[in-house]
Amino acid sequence: MIRYWYRVYRANLRVAWALMLQYRFSTLIWALWGFVGPLISLAVWSAATRSRGSDVVRGSQVYSAGDFAAYFLVYMIFSHFTMSWDAFEFAYRVRTGSLSPQLLRPMHPIHADASFNIGFKVLTTLVLLPAWILLFVLLHPQLPSTALDILIAVPTLLLAGLVRYIWQYTLAAVAFWTVRVDAINQFYYVLDAFLAGRIAPIALMPVWIGAISRFTPFYGMGAFPVEVALGRVAGSDLLSGIAAQIVWLGVGIVVFRFVWNAGVRQYSAVGA
């Protein structure tokens, strides 16, 4: 069983790598897109600390300019590992009917897409690594975390990637009902910006946003692993955070299966 899936993913990875090397410059540009958002947020918050003339404080949470640099740099790297663009791809495939041959294959299309994503990440990480190191040198982030924090962050990052992937794919499957998913994707993007802590650390947002964040999958797929890596999550919160990630992963799989099965029945294969 394991060997079967290993071979499936290895074959798909080879295809993905061949494609990406063919279009290496576009692949690189796509990867660099991930830099823009976090660096702009960092610029905004650094300017805020400079204009205040002091660190940003909210309750027990203190963010200095160096803390912001650390937060957004780690966020940038982590979201490189967890992000995917399947929702955008998927609507296109439904619209053009190019999904049809994929449905005929003896396995779920999500596996081909997932291995493509993994391939993209491995390949681009090699290229981006020097850029990340350079940014760490240039921006002087204050890293309060110990090696242990970073070690604990690895499984939470992995879970975050899985949770994000399954929920994004569920959202992508909405394309079975409407091929105009622009507005839906944008709505997801808004939620992600606030609830996953992309534009600011959750601790600095209004209390009600933080509360909603913790009761939705967004916290687990965005800010949580970053806060763990920076040593900002206490022991008991760590366990409940991981538990929430696992719960959202389980719920995600169930919801995804339901939406997908209903959607495939709805799909009328354009061009068939």
Place this chain on the structure above:
Amino acid sequence: MPIETIQRTVRRYGAILYVYYRTSLQTEMEYRADFFGRLLASFLDLLTTIGALAITFSYTDTLQGWSFSQAMVLLAVYYLMDGLIEVFIGQNMRQIAAQVRDGTFDFVLMKPANSQFTASLRMLNISRAARIIVGIGLTVHTVFSLSVEIGPVTAVRFAVALAAGMSIVYSIWLFLVTLTFWFVRVDNIEQIVWQAFEAGRYPVEIFPRHLRGFLTYVIPIAFIITVPAQALVGRLGPGSVLTAVMIGSALFALASAFWRVGIRNYTGASA
């Protein structure tokens, strides 16, 4: 050039533009639902930026000297500019590279009109007007919340500054697209310009020094967005608008000259 000739040229190109726009509108009317989807998407995008700024401003009164309302003016101009560019030239500029690659650029050159005119303005992408609507709404809102008085002088100055900014964006884009005649695949360079443009919705002063230099001299965001914004709130003498107009005209002349060199280099794919 005698006045009569100029009049005739303007009338002729006006008539051509009318035909181009009429056919574009007819095509776009088939995709009406797209427009409302995009309008909603633009609103949500705006919501994110405003929300993010509001959270930041809850911890500080100013951002490097900019108040919240002043930052909103920048945002309004950013949306206006983005919408105007997308409606009038965006789709055209993206097509030029593809046309040169597959040889259909022949048809542009064969038309009995200026090739730069045809290539840049043939299609009107009205579905992108959503951003203009959001931009106008935000402009009106900020003008009221800052209670600046908009006299005819301010209005004219704002319009001129906007036009100059558009000319700068267009010229940079045309310059990049013209490179297609030599390198065939340059559509990715365009992405880099857009990433820089994305930064234009915030005051340039918040960025580190090197980046600020890039955003001032290489992609002059200051003249594309900041100057029109300042013209709107009346914080600006006529000098800066004049500078913007001069830069806009100079870049336009340069890019057009480069275009003429470029098309001489075009060999066609089918010929």
